[in-house]
Amino acid sequence: MAVEGGLALRAVWDGRAVQRVEIRSGRPLEASRLLRGMTPQQAVDTVPMLFSLCGRAQTVAALLATEAARGETPGEPALHARKLLVGAEIAQEYLWRLLVDWPELLGQQAQWPLLAEARRRLGEVSARLLAGGEWKRADGSPPSAAEPGVRGGYLEALLERHVLGIAPPAWAEIADRAGLARWAGGADAAAARCCARLLDGEGDFGRSPVGFTPLADEEWLMMIAVEMGKTPGYPARPAWRGRPLETGALARTLRVPLVADLHARSGNSVLTRFAARVVELVSLVAGRERSAGRLGALAPAPGCGLGWVETARGLLLHRVEIEGGRVLRYAVLAPTEWNFHPDGALAQGAREIRAGDPGEVRRRLSFLVQALDPCVSWEMEVCRA
Amino acid sequence: MCLAIPARVERLVEPESAVVDMGGVRKEISLALVDGVREGDYVIVHVGYALSRLDPEEAEGTLRLFAELAREGAA
Numbered sequence: 001m002a003v004e005g006g007l008a009l010r011a012v013w014d015g016r017a018v019q020r021v022e023i024r025s026g027r028p029l030e031a032s033r034l035l036r037g038m039t040p041q042q043a044v045d046t047v048p049m050l051f052s053l054c055g056r057a058q059t060v061a062a063l064l065a066t067e068a069a070r071g072e073t074p075g076e077p078a079l080h081a082r083k084l085l086v087g088a089e090i091a092q093e094y095l096w097r098l099l100v101d102w103p104e105l106l107g108q109q110a111q112w113p114l115l116a117e118a119r120r121r122l123g124e125v126s127a128r129l130l131a132g133g134e135w136k137r138a139d140g141s142p143p144s145a146a147e148p149g150v151r152g153g154y155l156e157a158l159l160e161r162h163v164l165g166i167a168p169p170a171w172a173e174i175a176d177r178a179g180l181a182r183w184a185g186g187a188d189a190a191a192a193r194c195c196a197r198l199l200d201g202e203g204d205f206g207r208s209p210v211g212f213t214p215l216a217d218e219e220w221l222m223m224i225a226v227e228m229g230k231t232p233g234y235p236a237r238p239a240w241r242g243r244p245l246e247t248g249a250l251a252r253t254l255r256v257p258l259v260a261d262l263h264a265r266s267g268n269s270v271l272t273r274f275a276a277r278v279v280e281l282v283s284l285v286a287g288r289e290r291s292a293g294r295l296g297a298l299a300p301a302p303g304c305g306l307g308w309v310e311t312a313r314g315l316l317l318h319r320v321e322i323e324g325g326r327v328l329r330y331a332v333l334a335p336t337e338w339n340f341h342p343d344g345a346l347a348q349g350a351r352e353i354r355a356g357d358p359g360e361v362r363r364r365l366s367f368l369v370q371a372l373d374p375c376v377s378w379e380m381e382v383c384r385a
Numbered sequence: 386m387c388l389a390i391p392a393r394v395e396r397l398v399e400p401e402s403a404v405v406d407m408g409g410v411r412k413e414i415s416l417a418l419v420d421g422v423r424e425g426d427y428v429i430v431h432v433g434y435a436l437s438r439l440d441p442e443e444a445e446g447t448l449r450l451f452a453e454l455a456r457e458g459a460a
Contacts, residue, residue, distance in 0.1 A: 050388060050447075051388060053436075112418075123437075377432045
């Protein structure tokens, strides 16, 4: 049953540089077909059974879309609980990247036990929020009992001791590349060690002129919702004015001083994307005004709803049409479809890879894939031009 | 996007890995992120790691959905 999907990357290399990367996607876009004919409630209950990695974000997007289609507006307590659920999921994902994936790619020690403990604790927070039920109800009291979950002492201590090597509020003061280099050179913790290597030339590639998805721009979202409804296959190959866009932590943090400085100096490089993710993790844990985990809904037409969630990997959209109390059409546009578009940020950024042997092509391409973080498994082959 | 296909744990290999059956395909996966997995349990797997454990009823419901999807895809 090959329905789980994945990405096949084929790098064409001329002996010195990557000429192009061909991306074949076996992603199961049509899983949302299963939702047709269900009641909105059945659809919302089925979504988490289908999608594993960002199951909370998927469920919340489904809920937002179906509510909007029925003309319902969730209250603040429900929205607050949903943001906490999505925030806990994003923190789990970012910790996985920073404690395990990046260290492994850079030949450093992966911190599996720390990640397992963090996932267990964040999982408990989510379980409490889910059991409370506020997230589903349009009314209800704020989920104050679970509030400290995403913030709270445990995560701050984890970041300070093992991820950043300094207190999160002190890290949040870093405003430019020089400050980042001082931190990375001086702190002894997972993200600092990885960042030092990326600053040392390892992360200085992967740039492209690909634009970014805007953050919480309702007018733009409305236009995307229209495209999703009228253009068959649009969710598999999304574009804006004919071009793909990049989505994710970098797209959301371009105005944060540190990210703005890195972006001005080295574009949307692997390093800039890495730093953007650390910025968002620190904001999540500090409970600051944040970009990751923002969410909302629109009703492009009567009986039609769009739910949007800024997930760990970028913008996730669910669009539903309801007729006679049943789902008539359902479409999901996942962030991976933007970033791994055949001419998107990965494909264009890979053309900056200079490498003298196939092993180096693989290593560099792995960095870029990791920086853009697909939500499905992937494999690559390198072939000579 | 990521589909949550349940895999049945056939046997434990070491304390932290297991052989699972994913729709007829056997695969070795890591159990580093999930505690207390036993033979016969269902787990959700992503890129070679078990992410969570499912109760058997939930797993069977999900497997039925994917079987439906696979049939539709083949049709």
